[in-house]
Amino acid sequence: MTAVPRFHTPRDPSRRSLGPKLGKLAAALGMPLMPWQQMAADVALEIDPATGRFAYKRVVITVPRQAGKTTMTLMLGLHRLLTTETGKIWYTAQTGQAARERFIGDLVPPATKLLGPAVTVKRGAGDTRMSFPAIGSQMRPHPPNDEYLHGEQSDLNLVDEPWAYTEIQGDALVQAFLPTQNTRPNAQTVYLSTMGTADSKWWHDIVDDARAGVAGTCICDWGLPEAGDPSDVEAVIAAHPAVGYTIDGDVIREAHAQMKPAEFARAYANIRTATRSAVFTAETLKRVITSDATMTAGSSVAIGAAVSWDRSRGVIAAAGYATDGTPVVEIIDARPGSGWMPARLQELDNAHAPLSVLVDGRSPASTVATDPAVEDVITIPESRAVAGGTGSFLDRISAGTIRLSWDAELAAAFDVLALRVVGDLGQMIDRKHSAGSVAHIEAAMLALTGLEQAPAPAPAPMIWSMNDA
Missing domain, CATH: 3.40.50.300 (P-loop containing nucleotide triphosphate hydrolases)
Structure with missing residues (x-):
């Protein structure tokens, strides 16, 4: 045996x-x-x-x-x-x-x-x-x-x-x-x-x-x-x-x-689950959730932060690019509650100068998004941006064009994930009706959204003179 x-x-x-x-x-x-x-x-x-x-x-x-x-x-x-x-x-x-x-x-x-x-x-x-x-x-x-x-x-x-x-x-x-x-x-x-x-x-x-x-x-x-x-x-x-x-x-x-x-x-694993079905198949998730996901050194990064529906857990994720241009998302912090998050986000902003730090102001993370200590750090995306980011996140998982660094809580969150349709915006994460916390998925999605929707860098300034005419 x-x-x-x-x-x-x-x-x-x-x-x-x-x-x-x-x-x-x-x-x-x-x-x-x-x-x-x-x-x-x-x-x-x-x-x-x-x-x-x-x-x-x-x-x-x-x-x-x-x-x-x-x-x-x-x-x-x-x-x-x-x-x-x-x-x-x-x-x-x-x-x-x-x-x-x-x-x-x-x-x-x-x-x-x-x-x-x-x-x-x-x-x-x-x-x-x-x-x-x-x-x-x-x-x-x-x-x-x-x-x-x-x-x-x-x-x-x-x-x-x-x-x-x-x-x-x-x-x-x-x-x-x-x-x-x-x-x-x-x-x-x-x-x-x-x-x-x-x-x-x-x-x-x-x-x-x-x-x-x-x-x-x-x-x-x-x-x-x-x-x-x-x-x-x-x-x-x-x-x-x-x-x-x-x-x-x-x-x-x-x-x-x-x-x-x-x-x-x-x-077959005899593990309790929080739902009877899942949005993605095992084979689909196996292609994208991996311990080999690595961002390129020096890659620009974006940060996403989310709080579970019952406010029991806060999660921070980062997104960057691999050497082949594939987006890579990694959970970088997850702790009980959310009171610790503003200070941690300020620390990450100071250390890494991310493209953006996204927090959904219409979510349980609203207290983080509106904390005066990080008002110059946080970006609160519009609903259309969140919907677009959610669609891109889901599409990339289905197509296998994203890498999610292995995290046990992130993997488990896909077992409980539920989606909802919001008007003509498309599918969005349904925090209320998911059968457990999906904060890890939301933080990952927001990090990817910040990475993909970051404005293009401004062109280098040019000085014109009359001699250039």
């Missing part, structure tokens, strides 16, 4: 674990666990010696797509089905229909193939279940609400793809299954999912709590480090725990070529 977990609750060697037995069951059934699955099982099924019960009531498993999540779900369910007398195991997904379809389509067929007549299956619309009659245990799907489980009991609740749940759905689900566990001393809840989108706050809060070490919860978290570059497909491959076991790198390379960058980052 070459990949390493991003976050993982360590195995406590002072506790025995049922993880090895689950691994033996999987191997005996012809579905041996991959190393990441065994690591997860070993921690998730640790026994607290003081109580004789599972040490973790809540298990959080987040892995990239095609990592073997379905197999892990099946083996956790079968292990409990086969070892818990009169046990009740419940499985749910984001809708009742999805839960039933996945239960019947993904979990039942391999279970019946592996265990044959030892298990019985009912597929009725109102009564879908898989049972182990020898000890009276059963596993059933259910919709994610507080009605279906009323009056029931549960030993294990398996929650599939919780990234797709809204906060209302997630809270309703918890209210559904917590009462069912009250009389089951060894009850557990296991969440299995990739990371989510802007709508996945409920799931991301669960992950963040687990990473922070909240009591009674363990986490098994695999994927690209969240500061990494999800457009670097080889890094994504290296971080995927199933590569070399059930998939190879070409599968991920093909997905990278076909998917939009935000969805690829979520699905």
